[in-house]
Amino acid sequence: MRLVMTLKVRDEADILEDNLRYHRALGVDFFVVTDNGSVDGTSEILERYVNAGLAHVLRVETGTLRNDEEHWTTRMARLAATEFEADWVFHDDADELWWPVQGTLKQAFEAIPEQYGSVVAPRGEYVARPDAPGPWFERMVYREALGSLQPKAAHRADPDAVVISQTHEVVSAGPDRDLWHAMRPPGRMLHRGTRATSDEQEENGDRPEVRLVWAPTHPLRIFHFPLRSFEQFRKRTEIFLRHGGWRDTGRFRRLRYAYEQGRLEELYAELVWDDSRIEEGLGDAELVRDDRFAKLLPQCPDPFSGAPAGSVRVAPSAEDLEREQAEVDYDAMRLMSRTQRFTMLQLDRSRSRLDELRTTLDEVRGKLNRTLGRRLLKLTRRLRQRKRTDELAAPASAPPEDVSE
Numbered sequence: 001m002r003l004v005m006t007l008k009v010r011d012e013a014d015i016l017e018d019n020l021r022y023h024r025a026l027g028v029d030f031f032v033v034t035d036n037g038s039v040d041g042t043s044e045i046l047e048r049y050v051n052a053g054l055a056h057v058l059r060v061e062t063g064t065l066r067n068d069e070e071h072w073t074t075r076m077a078r079l080a081a082t083e084f085e086a087d088w089v090f091h092d093d094a095d096e097l098w099w100p101v102q103g104t105l106k107q108a109f110e111a112i113p114e115q116y117g118s119v120v121a122p123r124g125e126y127v128a129r130p131d132a133p134g135p136w137f138e139r140m141v142y143r144e145a146l147g148s149l150q151p152k153a154a155h156r157a158d159p160d161a162v163v164i165s166q167t168h169e170v171v172s173a174g175p176d177r178d179l180w181h182a183m184r185p186p187g188r189m190l191h192r193g194t195r196a197t198s199d200e201q202e203e204n205g206d207r208p209e210v211r212l213v214w215a216p217t218h219p220l221r222i223f224h225f226p227l228r229s230f231e232q233f234r235k236r237t238e239i240f241l242r243h244g245g246w247r248d249t250g251r252f253r254r255l256r257y258a259y260e261q262g263r264l265e266e267l268y269a270e271l272v273w274d275d276s277r278i279e280e281g282l283g284d285a286e287l288v289r290d291d292r293f294a295k296l297l298p299q300c301p302d303p304f305s306g307a308p309a310g311s312v313r314v315a316p317s318a319e320d321l322e323r324e325q326a327e328v329d330y331d332a333m334r335l336m337s338r339t340q341r342f343t344m345l346q347l348d349r350s351r352s353r354l355d356e357l358r359t360t361l362d363e364v365r366g367k368l369n370r371t372l373g374r375r376l377l378k379l380t381r382r383l384r385q386r387k388r389t390d391e392l393a394a395p396a397s398a399p400p401e402d403v404s405e
Helices: 013-023 042-051 069-082 105-110 180-184 189-194 199-203 230-243 251-259 265-269 275-283 292-299 318-395
Strands: 003-009 030-035 055-059 088-091 094-102 117-120 124-125 142-143 151-157 161-163 171-173 218-226 287-289
Touching: 003 013, 003 069, 013 042, 013 094, 013 230, 013 292, 030 042, 030 069, 042 055, 055 069, 069 088, 069 161, 094 105, 094 292, 117 318, 124 142, 142 161, 142 275, 171 287, 199 265, 218 318, 230 251, 230 265, 251 265, 275 287
Parallel strands: 003 030, 003 088, 030 055, 124 218
Antiparallel strands: 088 151, 094 218, 117 151, 142 287, 161 171
């Protein structure tokens, strides 16, 4: 089984080396990376992997990569399937580490039954800690007890893969197919006869087909390390503000104000958890101490030493494995439930807003039609009046000459 990981990066030198080293040791055979104009040493790290035959890098110089995220991730997913012989593909961020419940990443994917084409992994976020000497992962050993982010999905390699969300949910569809038409449900039974028959859909190549079905097992979780130091926070802020494509509202407006007013350190201090806050979080069961990554990373060999992919494995005790699997199962289902319900809430609100806009549009159109009608009527009356005035002002025709004499 060949496992390929994709990445989109921009100035991630503080964590990228650890990320690639860890994932290689846990089973990743190859990396497909989109480098969005890095200038901090990220490109040099990637070049070493390319030279070692472990990575393929797409260099993209654009300030709109986030706006086109699904496009670039789709491109990497298809490259993994068509050019780099992947069996499974997962899409990562530099600050995310995929962790198997047991064994290696490769073993986790191999254990998924053949009829399932995708697997969901919950994400747990590690809280920021005060800056201190030493590696970032030695300080960051406290995470949320339960995830707060949408889960992410990995999938079997597919040359027709299309990424449809920023959490890297993937469907299988041809390059020219209409995703909406392919994925929409059949509708109520009473009205299904108005659609093409299944045979017609198959013949036309547009029958909805769900190949990448989520597996009902959760052998993986994701550790997320978004804030690792003030310097990293400052750099990410500058990238967001200059190239991120964020809407200038809410927390991003606050971030911009803090940056422009020279108060970024104050904002960062609010995000950092000191010892007293950590103790309170542990006491409230909001946080748990989890230093497994910090302990495992030093065991991961140099990727260029010749060590094979999957040379390091997670090996919990039977008791820890049972507890870990129960936690991951619960967290995955909890996050999927919340994501589905929130999506439905957004859909309902969008529908209500659309109805409001349609009503407003109808009112504006009616008012415009009435206004135009009145103006047209006035114009018509003026033209008629002018015509009558012109007719009255015209000189009378001279009588015909008598030519009888």
